[in-house]
Amino acid sequence: MSGLSYVSRSNAGPWTTYLAQVERVLPYLGRLERWAETLRRPKRALIVDIPVEMDDGRIEHFEGYRVQHNLSRGPGKGGVRFHPDVTLEEVMALSAWMTVKNAAVNLPYGGAKGGIRVDPKKLSRKELEKVTRRYTSEIGLIIGPDKDIPAPDVNTNGQIMAWMMDTYSMNIGATATGVVTGKPIELGGSLGRFKSTGRGVFVVGREIAQRMDLAISGARVAVQGFGNVGSAAAELFAKYGAKIVAVQDHSGTVYNPAGIAIEDLYAAVQRDGGIADCAGAERIADEDFWDIETEFLVPAALESQIDAARARRIKTRVILEGANGPTLPEADDILAERGIVVVPDVIANAGGVTVSYFEWVQDIASFFWTEDEINKRLDRIMIEAFAKVWETAQQHGITLRTAAYVVACTRILSAREDRGLYP
Numbered sequence: 204m205s206g207l208s209y210v211s212r213s214n215a216g217p218w219t220t221y222l223a224q225v226e227r228v229l230p231y232l233g234r235l236e237r238w239a240e241t242l243r244r245p246k247r248a249l250i251v252d253i254p255v256e257m258d259d260g261r262i263e264h265f266e267g268y269r270v271q272h273n274l275s276r277g278p279g280k281g282g283v284r285f286h287p288d289v290t291l292e293e294v295m296a297l298s299a300w301m302t303v304k305n306a307a308v309n310l311p312y313g314g315a316k317g318g319i320r321v322d323p324k325k326l327s328r329k330e331l332e333k334v335t336r337r338y339t340s341e342i343g344l345i346i347g348p349d350k351d352i353p354a355p356d357v358n359t360n361g362q363i364m365a366w367m368m369d370t371y372s373m374n375i376g377a378t379a380t381g382v383v384t385g386k387p388i389e390l391g392g393s394l395g396r397f398k399s400t401g402r403g404v405f406v407v408g409r410e411i412a413q414r415m416d417l418a419i420s421g422a423r424v425a426v427q428g429f430g431n432v433g434s435a436a437a438e439l440f441a442k443y444g445a446k447i448v449a450v451q452d453h454s455g456t457v458y459n460p461a462g463i464a465i466e467d468l469y470a471a472v473q474r475d476g477g478i479a480d481c482a483g484a485e486r487i488a489d490e491d492f493w494d495i496e497t498e499f500l501v502p503a504a505l506e507s508q509i510d511a512a513r514a515r516r517i518k519t520r521v522i523l524e525g526a527n528g529p530t531l532p533e534a535d536d537i538l539a540e541r542g543i544v545v546v547p548d549v550i551a552n553a554g555g556v557t558v559s560y561f562e563w564v565q566d567i568a569s570f571f572w573t574e575d576e577i578n579k580r581l582d583r584i585m586i587e588a589f590a591k592v593w594e595t596a597q598q599h600g601i602t603l604r605t606a607a608y609v610v611a612c613t614r615i616l617s618a619r620e621d622r623g624l625y626p
């Protein structure tokens with residue numbers, strides 16, 4: 204962590220993980236390695252104080268951040284997270300991963316991320332609105348449709364994006380729908396956004412299946428997480444003939460070797476808030492989820508789920524990372540040795556940011572596309588991105604994760620080199 208006074212000296216944490224990932228890419232950068240230090244330094248980090256008068260009259264202060272890790276390829280793009288444990292270092296790492304993800308799928312964006320140290324569940328709706336508006340006003344110095352475009356992340360949603368868009372618009376004296384994405388449809392949001400990440404997971408699954416001589420029809424699929432990402436991916440796998448043999452969420456794990464009906468899973472979530480008592484499936488112990496034999500495993504819930512021990516047990520052909528960071532680095536090496544292919548998060552779950560990009564394009568053009576057009580364009584971007592990463596992995600004999608970083612970092616540093624240094 205040479206030269207960065209604001210990074211902690213301990214070796215734990217997401218920023219250190221990110222730096223280790225950059226290290227693995229260096230041998231493949233050729234002449235561009237000269238520019239690699241750019242990747243290790245966020246371009247800009249803003250820390251803001253958010254004073255709010257609470258409902259009971261107290262004045263509380265919250266700490267907020269917006270980090271723009273890299274803007275070489277275009278405006279910043281990345282979510283805003285409301286969580287009591289968010290730190291500057293975490294936001295730095297998340298912004299760097301957005302730089303990599305946006306470049307890996309070739310969206311014309313840099314990478315950014317924001318956060319507030321707050322537990323939104325402890326705020327009233329009015330307090331949440333005040334926190335959001337003051338934060339937006341404070342970071343208004345550096346965001347904008349052609350500067351940096353926030354989006355929802357953990358504990359933020361369409362309503363919060365609507366307040367952000369309104370605050371920014373009030374401050375500049377004009378309605379600026381393109382300043383954030385993930386907005387409600389009536390405010391310039393995009394069709395297809397809700398299922399886009401799960402759709403992208405399925406599309407890359409289908410692409411890799413072709414290259415590995417695996418059939419989707421009849422394939423066995425296990426999914427961890429049946430929320431936005433997991434349910435949409437499972438639904439598409441089932442639609443194309445795969446069997447969803449196991450699903451795990453916060454409420455428990457269910458299993459049926461003959462396949463669990465998607466409608467039964469949705470019905471259980473609607474009825475109980477979780478899949479544990481889903482009809483037509485047997486309840487099994489949570490840890491047994493990792494022993495089930497499948498062709499596809501889709502972690503789509505939390506980070507750090509696949510550690511070294513689980514990596515030795517998993518019996519699947521392909522892991523599609525719907526979640527961000529579900530596989531630990533030591534597990535990655537074990538899976539590679541065992542011949543289990545991992546499609547990394549920066550490609551597998553990039554469908555969400557891709558449709559966010561479509562939302563921004565539609566807002567700028569004030570011309571809106573049909574859901575069918577959106578899905579077709581999304582599929583094309585995912586297919587091209589996956590093909591490039593697959594080719595790079597074959598060419599160098601490296602994992603898809605390292606290949607995705609090679610593709611992304613080459614694009615980022617080529618842009619840096621072409622632009623040159625100012626002054």
Ligand SMILES: NC(=O)c1ccc[n+]([C@@H]2O[C@H](COP(=O)([O-])OP(=O)(O)OC[C@H]3O[C@@H](n4cnc5c(N)ncnc54)[C@H](O)[C@@H]3O)[C@@H](O)[C@H]2O)c1
Nearest residue numbers: 400428429430431432451452453503504525526527552555
């Ligand atoms: N939503 C997106 O567009 C998007 C885009 C990129 C990445 N991601 C990532 O995908 C992951 C899931 O996001 P989401 O939007 O589907 O969230 P979500 O809140 O809609 O769903 C999360 C799911 O995980 C399950 N879960 C929670 N705790 C669990 C536990 N201990 N064990 C097993 N399952 C558990 C929940 O029950 C739920 O089914 C996250 O890592 C997120 O960062 C989401």
